[in-house]
Amino acid sequence: MTILLEAKNLSKHYRLSHGETLRAVSNVSLVVHRGEALALVGESGCGKSTLGRTLIGLGSPSSGDVFFEGERISGLSDRALRRWRPRMQMVFQDSSSTFNPRRTIGETLAEPMRIHGRTGIAERIATLLEQVGLSSSILSRYPHEFSGGQRQRLNIARALMLGPDLLVADEPTSALDVSVQAQIVNLLRDLRNSLGVACVFISHDLAVVRQMADRIAVMYLGRIVEEGDVLAVLDAPAHPYTRALLDAVPRPDRPLPPPLKGDVPSPIHPPQGCAFHTRCPLAQPRCSQERPQLRQVGEGRTVACHYPLL
Amino acid sequence: MIRSLASRTGQMLLVIFGISVLVFCIFFATPGADPTARIAGRGASPQVVERIRAEYGFDRPLPVQYVKMMEKLFVSRDLTSFVNHGQRVVPEVLQAAPVTLSLVLWAAFFWVSGSLVFGIASAVLRDSWVDRLLMVLGLIGLSMPVFWLGEVVNLVTQSRWHDTFLFRWVPPLGYVPFSQSPWGWAKALFLPSLTLAVCFIGLYARVLRSELLTAMGEDSIRTARAKGAGPVRVWLWHGLRLSWLSYISLFGLDFAQLLGGGALLTEVVFAMPGVGRLTYQALATLDLPLIMATVMYAAVFVVIANALVDGLYALLDPRIMEGRHGR
Amino acid sequence: MGAEALLKLHHLHLELPTGTALLEDVSLTVKRGDALGVVGESGSGKSLTAMSVMGLLPGLKASGSIRFEGRELLGMKDREWRRLRGAGMAMIFQDPMTAFLPVRSIGAQIDEQIRLHEPVSRREARARTVALLGRMGVPDPEAAAKRYPHQLSGGLRQRAMIAMALSCGPALLIADEPTTALDVTVQAQILTLLCEIRDSGAGVMLITHDMGVVAQTCTHVAVVYSGLVVEQGPVAAVMALPLHPYTQALLEAIPPLDGPRPDALPTIPGRPPTPDARPEGCVFAPRCRYVRPDCAVRPALREPEEGRRVACVLYNA
Ligand SMILES: Nc1ncnc2c1ncn2[C@@H]1O[C@H](COP(=O)(O)OP(=O)(O)OP(=O)(O)O)[C@@H](O)[C@H]1O
Ligand SMILES: Nc1ncnc2c1ncn2[C@@H]1O[C@H](COP(=O)(O)OP(=O)(O)OP(=O)(O)O)[C@@H](O)[C@H]1O
Ligand code: SF4
Numbered sequence A: 001m002t003i004l005l006e007a008k009n010l011s012k013h014y015r016l017s018h019g020e021t022l023r024a025v026s027n028v029s030l031v032v033h034r035g036e037a038l039a040l041v042g043e044s045g046c047g048k049s050t051l052g053r054t055l056i057g058l059g060s061p062s063s064g065d066v067f068f069e070g071e072r073i074s075g076l077s078d079r080a081l082r083r084w085r086p087r088m089q090m091v092f093q094d095s096s097s098t099f100n101p102r103r104t105i106g107e108t109l110a111e112p113m114r115i116h117g118r119t120g121i122a123e124r125i126a127t128l129l130e131q132v133g134l135s136s137s138i139l140s141r142y143p144h145e146f147s148g149g150q151r152q153r154l155n156i157a158r159a160l161m162l163g164p165d166l167l168v169a170d171e172p173t174s175a176l177d178v179s180v181q182a183q184i185v186n187l188l189r190d191l192r193n194s195l196g197v198a199c200v201f202i203s204h205d206l207a208v209v210r211q212m213a214d215r216i217a218v219m220y221l222g223r224i225v226e227e228g229d230v231l232a233v234l235d236a237p238a239h240p241y242t243r244a245l246l247d248a249v250p251r252p253d254r255p256l257p258p259p260l261k262g263d264v265p266s267p268i269h270p271p272q273g274c275a276f277h278t279r280c281p282l283a284q285p286r287c288s289q290e291r292p293q294l295r296q297v298g299e300g301r302t303v304a305c306h307y308p309l310l
Numbered sequence B: 001m002i003r004s005l006a007s008r009t010g011q012m013l014l015v016i017f018g019i020s021v022l023v024f025c026i027f028f029a030t031p032g033a034d035p036t037a038r039i040a041g042r043g044a045s046p047q048v049v050e051r052i053r054a055e056y057g058f059d060r061p062l063p064v065q066y067v068k069m070m071e072k073l074f075v076s077r078d079l080t081s082f083v084n085h086g087q088r089v090v091p092e093v094l095q096a097a098p099v100t101l102s103l104v105l106w107a108a109f110f111w112v113s114g115s116l117v118f119g120i121a122s123a124v125l126r127d128s129w130v131d132r133l134l135m136v137l138g139l140i141g142l143s144m145p146v147f148w149l150g151e152v153v154n155l156v157t158q159s160r161w162h163d164t165f166l167f168r169w170v171p172p173l174g175y176v177p178f179s180q181s182p183w184g185w186a187k188a189l190f191l192p193s194l195t196l197a198v199c200f201i202g203l204y205a206r207v208l209r210s211e212l213l214t215a216m217g218e219d220s221i222r223t224a225r226a227k228g229a230g231p232v233r234v235w236l237w238h239g240l241r242l243s244w245l246s247y248i249s250l251f252g253l254d255f256a257q258l259l260g261g262g263a264l265l266t267e268v269v270f271a272m273p274g275v276g277r278l279t280y281q282a283l284a285t286l287d288l289p290l291i292m293a294t295v296m297y298a299a300v301f302v303v304i305a306n307a308l309v310d311g312l313y314a315l316l317d318p319r320i321m322e323g324r325h326g327r
Numbered sequence C: 001m002g003a004e005a006l007l008k009l010h011h012l013h014l015e016l017p018t019g020t021a022l023l024e025d026v027s028l029t030v031k032r033g034d035a036l037g038v039v040g041e042s043g044s045g046k047s048l049t050a051m052s053v054m055g056l057l058p059g060l061k062a063s064g065s066i067r068f069e070g071r072e073l074l075g076m077k078d079r080e081w082r083r084l085r086g087a088g089m090a091m092i093f094q095d096p097m098t099a100f101l102p103v104r105s106i107g108a109q110i111d112e113q114i115r116l117h118e119p120v121s122r123r124e125a126r127a128r129t130v131a132l133l134g135r136m137g138v139p140d141p142e143a144a145a146k147r148y149p150h151q152l153s154g155g156l157r158q159r160a161m162i163a164m165a166l167s168c169g170p171a172l173l174i175a176d177e178p179t180t181a182l183d184v185t186v187q188a189q190i191l192t193l194l195c196e197i198r199d200s201g202a203g204v205m206l207i208t209h210d211m212g213v214v215a216q217t218c219t220h221v222a223v224v225y226s227g228l229v230v231e232q233g234p235v236a237a238v239m240a241l242p243l244h245p246y247t248q249a250l251l252e253a254i255p256p257l258d259g260p261r262p263d264a265l266p267t268i269p270g271r272p273p274t275p276d277a278r279p280e281g282c283v284f285a286p287r288c289r290y291v292r293p294d295c296a297v298r299p300a301l302r303e304p305e306e307g308r309r310v311a312c313v314l315y316n317a
């Protein structure tokens, strides 16, 4: 498999008004292969969205580099990035805010192609609508006339208009009902199979991630703590945090194990050593002093823990 | 806490400094006009003009002129009005200040209590005829020019029906100091302040009504009802608590600008010797030192009132203190 | 006691002044020590059901019956209902950030609830508040009581909300999506807490759209579809063998966390009807895979097995 996108030692810091720095993403390295779906999971505020945006050049990183097909795209000006924009698209959680309520669906869908001076807009729209399972008769309608699930389909169609190689989907199903969620998950999988679009799938729902992704990267306080094949990681997590996330998913077949104590610490003052040591059930004295580095555990799997479960 | 207080004070001083520079520039540093002649007034003798030029340093560079002016205004306080035969203007302003303060305090009392009653009543009875009637009344009050209303009040209470039992108590126009007779003070201020308050009652009742109605849709109000709180408690305790933030900031601004001379028309109509009337006289006679003094006085008041409102805000809404959200 | 259920809704019907029925026919039962999960799609009427029990829907016309501890609530004077609210039954809401008044400390808000229902002094109320917060697992409860909602994390806020709801020892706790705004690890903490409350003998009504949450915390489940309860029964039985086609489809649509990964998740075609355009017959008919001619008459809720109820013609013996 060829590498489509690569991030090296990527960090993104936000400067706050009190002179403090919020380290939203710290030193993240990852690759996305062509046609692959990589899931980013983790709790609220761990930096998933920030990482996703930085990967496709929406906001420049504080340090580190992003390469798209081997060329550096981080630190480029907006103008220079324009060439890459059609190749990378983003789908957001809240589909209603993506659409201008006063413009018809047809206008909104045609806009990206018009901006980039493409032709054959009508045919492209017709094919894409068919692919996302909507009929072409809806083009003259307005966003409020659609259900949440339909709007999310349109949102995906809009992102696909320019034929991107990479789609970053930020919690595309979190606002939807289970039955609608299933439709969108199926749709994204079909599109990946038929069009070969690579996908960075941001979510906090492990079951959805398992259904959607090939690989998974688990984040905690701005860092990747575990990465690997999605089925392997979810069947036997190596990092105590991944284990805890998995245990916290309510399921019919077993009672809830004792939950993790406490809350996610503030990313402004992350704990010393292993960031997870304040909540980790396996923490040892070493964990609060020395930060564990990502290292290989088994085929294509890495974990950042002094005492991994594998 | 102390740091934020200090920075706040610094900001205030900076604003006052900025205003003073601006005012100074407008009055004394406009090219093509000789400030000396303007201060001296029309038809002053050459000797006077010469004396003024030396005293204010109008033959020296602008920064020196500015410092001299500020010194006269705030340190030696001997800025003198030449139009008005050598009257010291700073004591004049300080004498007028209590009059304006009394008038505005009374007016504030009327308009706050009036708008609370009207605002809450029309919010609780929204869309009923009471609501509509109150809002129409408010609109009428809002659109009535205060000097016209004042003249009408004067006409009715001073001459037309002055001798009926209704208005026999109304004292002649003018002001009675509190130290002289508290009762007389209250009587003298009653009608002027009520007149001044009329237009504010309508505006504030409207603001309060819409804020209250928005607050009533909040989740926290639903929680209050789920707790078993009765309607009185829900409206007056929870609802008001959520809705008086914008009310207070509006109040702070209006209060400050009235103190700073915004009650000019009312003071003139009711012959109250307050800051507003002083400003009016100064403008009428083009008395530059007096204008300078009243404008600076107004600026200081507006800035201080603003700071107080901000402080009150922080007390009422703890989220503002931190500026950072828990999420 | 014992025989009488804690809460019994019977053919609850709720309509707008315009005549549009928001709730068609909601019947469900909560017993002491039970937790009833109410699940269904967004807009199906779960929150409305909860709010009608609390009597917080003044603008809507309710008919049918809501019996709480043997007393009929519909038609009750607001003054009496108010005495029940917060004391006999309490409610917690989805977003603990907005559910608290932002401008008062959470301790003061819990004190208020206690003092609304019991004649205790400020000091006593505060002592109880602190004890409650401690019981809910809030670290350093005394200091936490003095803090404002925005100064606490989402999980702590929701604990404080639960503490407030429990402050007068209600017999019924209604939780409207109490964990939807929270992270999974924090959700697990809150669900554990709800289980403890249930085990202590209170009745719990838990509204959610997450079947996993129901499976984890509840003893019974009611499935709501477009303003109607279409199935009710013990959680284990419903999960193992859902009777109503909608429940079946809902359960199938959840992606599995272990075992083989399906190529595609089963989905339900179409979407739920809006309240003003409900089908004449079975409300699920336009999307049902078993639809047949006699579905054109709306099926009533029947009890094909002991303790299980379903509204579908497939089970008309
Ligand atoms: N523009 C910004 N300025 C300052 N801080 C920010 C900004 N955007 C995000 N953050 C902070 O960076 C951290 C990571 O945010 P991010 O949105 O990436 O998290 P997330 O993992 O996507 O969370 P969620 O699941 O809630 O969407 C958070 O603590 C957030 O408060
Ligand atoms: N006050 C109201 N006036 C008119 N319609 C209302 C009102 N409250 C709710 N509705 C409508 O009633 C239906 C049911 O609403 P409800 O809030 O009970 O849904 P829900 O099942 O709780 O959904 P969710 O999972 O999104 O919270 C929705 O279609 C909603 O639009
Ligand atoms: S390094 Fe230590 S604290 Fe961190 S996850 Fe591993 S065992 Fe837990």
Ligand code: SF4
Pocket (backbone or CB within 6 Å): C244, C245, C246, C282, C283, C284, C285, C286, C288, C289, C290, C291, C292, C295, C299, C311, C312, C313, C314
């Ligand atoms: S009554 Fe008919 S349409 Fe309705 S769920 Fe049963 S089989 Fe399907």
Ligand SMILES: [Mg+2]
Pocket (backbone or CB within 6 Å): A048, A049, A050, A170
């Ligand atoms: Mg995010």
Ligand SMILES: [Mg+2]
Pocket (backbone or CB within 6 Å): C046, C047, C048, C176
């Ligand atoms: Mg709801």
